[in-house]
Amino acid sequence: MDEPLNLVLFSGTDDRLNAAAVLAAGAAALGKPVNVFLQYWALDAFRRDRIERDHGLAPEAGAEGRRAVEDLARAGQASWADTLRQAKELGGVDIQACSLSMDLFHLEATDLDPLVDGVEGVTAFYLNAGNGQVVFI
Numbered sequence: 001m002d003e004p005l006n007l008v009l010f011s012g013t014d015d016r017l018n019a020a021a022v023l024a025a026g027a028a029a030l031g032k033p034v035n036v037f038l039q040y041w042a043l044d045a046f047r048r049d050r051i052e053r054d055h056g057l058a059p060e061a062g063a064e065g066r067r068a069v070e071d072l073a074r075a076g077q078a079s080w081a082d083t084l085r086q087a088k089e090l091g092g093v094d095i096q097a098c099s100l101s102m103d104l105f106h107l108e109a110t111d112l113d114p115l116v117d118g119v120e121g122v123t124a125f126y127l128n129a130g131n132g133q134v135v136f137i
Contacts, residue, residue: 003132004033006125011137012041014055014080015069020137021083028090035132036084036095037125038116042137043101051081051113084115094128096120 005027007020020042024034038046045055057065073079078086087093097112097119109119120128 002033003130004035004128006035006037006129006132006134008037008039008125008134008136009042010039011058012043012045012055013058015057015061015065016137017042017045017055017080018083020135021080021087023135024093025083025087025090028087028093031092033092033132034087034094035125035128036093037098037120037122038095039098039101040104043097043107043112044105046095046097046113046116047107047111048113049111051115052079081113081115088115096125098122098125 005023007024009017009020011017020036024036027034045051045053057069061069084093084095088095095116097107097109097116099119099121102108102119109116
């Protein structure tokens with residue numbers, strides 16, 4: 001369990017962010033370190049003023065997917081942000097914003113939700129990833 005799970009989040013839709021949060025929480029529950037690297041639209045979803053917003057679903061979800069997600073929320077499923085908060089409480093989950101994406105959106109670290117631990121470049125992400133698996137979402 002020494003090698004980390006490394007998640008590169010590009011998409012900012014709620015269904016994909018939820019999938020990433022569940023993967024992170026599962027790995028953290030097993031004591032596996034998790035590195036999350038936020039790029040582009042995923043980073044945008046982690047803005048302090050946007051994290052609780054509806055970020056939509058991937059186009060292939062369609063109306064049926066929307067209904068299913070809404071049914072799960074009514075049944076009490078935690079949001080992706082809350083799942084990530086729980087994963088971080090388990091320990092070993094590090095969430096970093098991509099410095100290039102920060103520049104693209106003209107963001108400062110203070111613009112991001114406290115879930116985000118810092119800002120790093122892609123080289124630092126790969127150094128932290130070591131020989132661990134990299135998953136792109």
